[in-house]
Amino acid sequence: MNATPNALFDDWNDAPAPSASASSHAVPAAPQVANAHTAPAPLAPVKAADKRIVNGQGDINQLAPFKYPWAWEFFLTANRNHWTPTEINMAQDVQDYHHKLTPAERHLFENVLAYLTTSDILAMRNIGLAVMEKMTAPELQIYQARQVFEEALHTWTYQHCIETLNLDQEDIYNRYRVVPAIHGKIALANRRLEKVLRSDLDLTDRETLHEFALSYLFFAGIFEGCWFYNGFSPIFALQRRGLMKGTAEQFQYIMRDEVLHCAFGIRVIRELLQEEKLQLDPTAVADLWQEADVAESAYAHYILQEPILGYSAELHLGQFRFVANRRARQLGLEEPFPGATATLPWLDEQANLRKEKNFFETRVTEYQTGGSLVWE
Ligand SMILES: [Fe+2]
Numbered sequence: 001m002n003a004t005p006n007a008l009f010d011d012w013n014d015a016p017a018p019s020a021s022a023s024s025h026a027v028p029a030a031p032q033v034a035n036a037h038t039a040p041a042p043l044a045p046v047k048a049a050d051k052r053i054v055n056g057q058g059d060i061n062q063l064a065p066f067k068y069p070w071a072w073e074f075f076l077t078a079n080r081n082h083w084t085p086t087e088i089n090m091a092q093d094v095q096d097y098h099h100k101l102t103p104a105e106r107h108l109f110e111n112v113l114a115y116l117t118t119s120d121i122l123a124m125r126n127i128g129l130a131v132m133e134k135m136t137a138p139e140l141q142i143y144q145a146r147q148v149f150e151e152a153l154h155t156w157t158y159q160h161c162i163e164t165l166n167l168d169q170e171d172i173y174n175r176y177r178v179v180p181a182i183h184g185k186i187a188l189a190n191r192r193l194e195k196v197l198r199s200d201l202d203l204t205d206r207e208t209l210h211e212f213a214l215s216y217l218f219f220a221g222i223f224e225g226c227w228f229y230n231g232f233s234p235i236f237a238l239q240r241r242g243l244m245k246g247t248a249e250q251f252q253y254i255m256r257d258e259v260l261h262c263a264f265g266i267r268v269i270r271e272l273l274q275e276e277k278l279q280l281d282p283t284a285v286a287d288l289w290q291e292a293d294v295a296e297s298a299y300a301h302y303i304l305q306e307p308i309l310g311y312s313a314e315l316h317l318g319q320f321r322f323v324a325n326r327r328a329r330q331l332g333l334e335e336p337f338p339g340a341t342a343t344l345p346w347l348d349e350q351a352n353l354r355k356e357k358n359f360f361e362t363r364v365t366e367y368q369t370g371g372s373l374v375w376e
């Protein structure tokens with residue numbers, strides 16, 4: 001029988017290593033072994049109080065003692081929240097998408113999916129490449145490592161939906177490039193990311209530190225806290241009418257992760273500002289909200305060129321502004337949209353829905369409202 005290499009097990013036939021005589025390279029000299037007399041002096045123990053969000057000088061390889069025990073709690077909570085997209089039944093969605101959705105609903109569904117899938121790759125790159133390596137306490141990095149994985153899981157989820165519904169992948173994945181209203185949100189996020197992507201960013205420089213704090217604030221507070229949080233709403237609106245329930249359930253799991261990502265990021269930013277005695281420039285923050293609002297408005301009016309039953313561009317934008325105010329309060333900032341009211345009051349119920357999965361039956365068996373997340 002021909003054995004198929006299986007990456008899960010270390011039983012594949014490795015190619016034989018070239019013999020030393022066949023190699024044209026010289027055999028490297030054996031490393032020198034330090035003897036007992038030249039061993040390095042023991043290091044001083046790590047003290048929690050010496051840890052810093054950024055610019056710390058301590059040992060990044062030592063998890064405890066914790067200075068930020070809440071970060072470790074986030075990691076444990078995230079690990080109680082695991083699922084994979086193949087566990088959710090999508091059969092009815094295939095029927096709904098091809099036979100029940102109106103053209104306006106299909107337009108909405110496809111473009112929401114197109115925006116979200118690009119966004120999650122961007123979110124993964126941001127946290128993994130721009131943020132995590134700047135952190136100087138391991139308990140922060142460990143949660144962020146989990147977050148990187150979750151963003152990849154979200155991308156898998158969208159791809160699973162796209163494949164299950166047999167959508168044209170080239171079309172869906174290119175929409176963010178060819179549709180200006182989708183491109184606008186992604187381009188704005190890319191600009192923020194690129195400003196802080198460099199690994200040699202000097203965060204002891206106050207201006208650079210300010211730019212980094214603004215960028216993290218944008219990603220946690222707006223990109224995840226508003227655009228993702230409210231980004232699933234159009235699909236939940238279909239779900240409320242009994243349509244696309246499998247996709248909506250997938251998005252509920254993603255939303256539960258995003259609620260944690262946002263809460264964690266906001267906590268980090270608040271502590272960072274306190275530790276570094278950094279004040280955000282109110283004009284720069286106001287610009288951030290303003291840019292986000294303009295981009296969101298263009299997006300809402302594109303995906304909802306015509307309203308669908310129970311959902312419209314105005315409702316979407318109203319809820320964005322209402323949630324933006326909440327994020328600003330959580331960040332200790334002034335509300336950017338005073339007087340905005342909840343236009344989709346059912347959205348917070350979705351966010352706080354605790355779903356316990358029975359993995360033996362691979363379906364949701366228990367719903368419990370009111371999670372452990374306290375927002376205000
Ligand atoms: Fe995500």
Ligand SMILES: [Fe+2]
Nearest residue numbers: 123224258261
């Ligand atoms: Fe996220």
